[in-house]
Amino acid sequence: MTAGACLTSDAPNSALLDPDLLLDRYGERIYRLARRMSNSDADAEDVMQNTLIKILRKADSYRGESDPMGWIYRITLNEARELHRKRKRRPAVSLDALPIDFDETQHAVGVSDIAGRPDKSAMAGEIDDRIRDAIQELPDGYREAVVLYDLEGVPYAEAAQLMGLSLGGFKTRLHRARLHLRNVLERFWADRDAATATTDGEAKS
Amino acid sequence: MNLCREVAERLLAYRDGELEETEEPFIKEHLQYCPSCLDLLNGYDEVCDVLHRLQPVNMPSGVLERCRERLRREAAGEPPLHDHGDSCSAE
Ligand SMILES: [Zn+2]
Numbered sequence: 001m002t003a004g005a006c007l008t009s010d011a012p013n014s015a016l017l018d019p020d021l022l023l024d025r026y027g028e029r030i031y032r033l034a035r036r037m038s039n040s041d042a043d044a045e046d047v048m049q050n051t052l053i054k055i056l057r058k059a060d061s062y063r064g065e066s067d068p069m070g071w072i073y074r075i076t077l078n079e080a081r082e083l084h085r086k087r088k089r090r091p092a093v094s095l096d097a098l099p100i101d102f103d104e105t106q107h108a109v110g111v112s113d114i115a116g117r118p119d120k121s122a123m124a125g126e127i128d129d130r131i132r133d134a135i136q137e138l139p140d141g142y143r144e145a146v147v148l149y150d151l152e153g154v155p156y157a158e159a160a161q162l163m164g165l166s167l168g169g170f171k172t173r174l175h176r177a178r179l180h181l182r183n184v185l186e187r188f189w190a191d192r193d194a195a196t197a198t199t200d201g202e203a204k205s
Numbered sequence: 206m207n208l209c210r211e212v213a214e215r216l217l218a219y220r221d222g223e224l225e226e227t228e229e230p231f232i233k234e235h236l237q238y239c240p241s242c243l244d245l246l247n248g249y250d251e252v253c254d255v256l257h258r259l260q261p262v263n264m265p266s267g268v269l270e271r272c273r274e275r276l277r278r279e280a281a282g283e284p285p286l287h288d289h290g291d292s293c294s295a296e
């Protein structure tokens with residue numbers, strides 16, 4: 001994974017005060033992160049617009065590193081959280097429902113037979129949709145961990161810093177989020193196997 | 206089982222190449238004789254494959270123009286236009 005490239009740039013801070021420069025330099029990246037954190041194009045655009053306004057208002061007092069991308073990402077993440085709150089979209093997954101660090105019962109069973117899935121590629125579209133939905137249903141911090149690391153390629157340490165977490169705290173969130181997504185995949189295949197079995201049964205009777 | 210727990214806690218970092226180098230041989234060795242941990246690793250691989258396969262984000266046309274207009278209005282002290290819903294409110 002070529003991580004981290006998205007966080008380095010030699011742009012001077014003055015770019016933050018000029019709307020055109022701001023959009024040219026950072027527009028694409030802000031939109032990309034906003035879209036990953038949102039349910040729809042419209043929501044992503046709202047997050048992006050609100051982020052840009054915040055940047056413009058705070059640019060005067062910006063005293064951070066010469067590369068403001070981390071600062072911009074943090075504002076984008078906050079605006080995405082804010083919109084999720086405004087939409088009153090409660091996470092469909094509660095923190096407690098997320099797998100604990102190590103689930104011995106599940107570990108012992110070892111249920112998955114991934115290599116044996118016959119029509120994996122044929123199902124790719126459905127699987128992708130299911131996973132995209134599942135990411136949006138995660139609580140904020142878990143969604144951010146997956147989006148930053150797995151989708152945007154931001155390395156552990158940088159992602160942890162952006163989220164204001166210790167490295168350990170970040171790993172825990174990424175770990176739990178992925179475990180949850182893995183369970184979503186398991187359920188997807190279980191549902192499908194059940195549906196196939198029903199269809200077979202009907203065909204025979 | 207305790208060994209498995211220790212492996213499981215490091216499996217993500219191992220998979221992502223973010224593990225301390227000194228810890229890698231321990232994981233590698235364990236995976237050779239523990240089907241359960243290997244299964245867990247395969248599960249992560251499947252999730253990560255799906256995540257990495259997700260289509261890249263493309264910015265729809267018009268977004269940049271609308272953002273430019275919004276920034277222009279903000280700079281000029283004009284109120285924002287309400288394109289979609291109430292979420293554009295500039296608190
Ligand atoms: Zn094991």
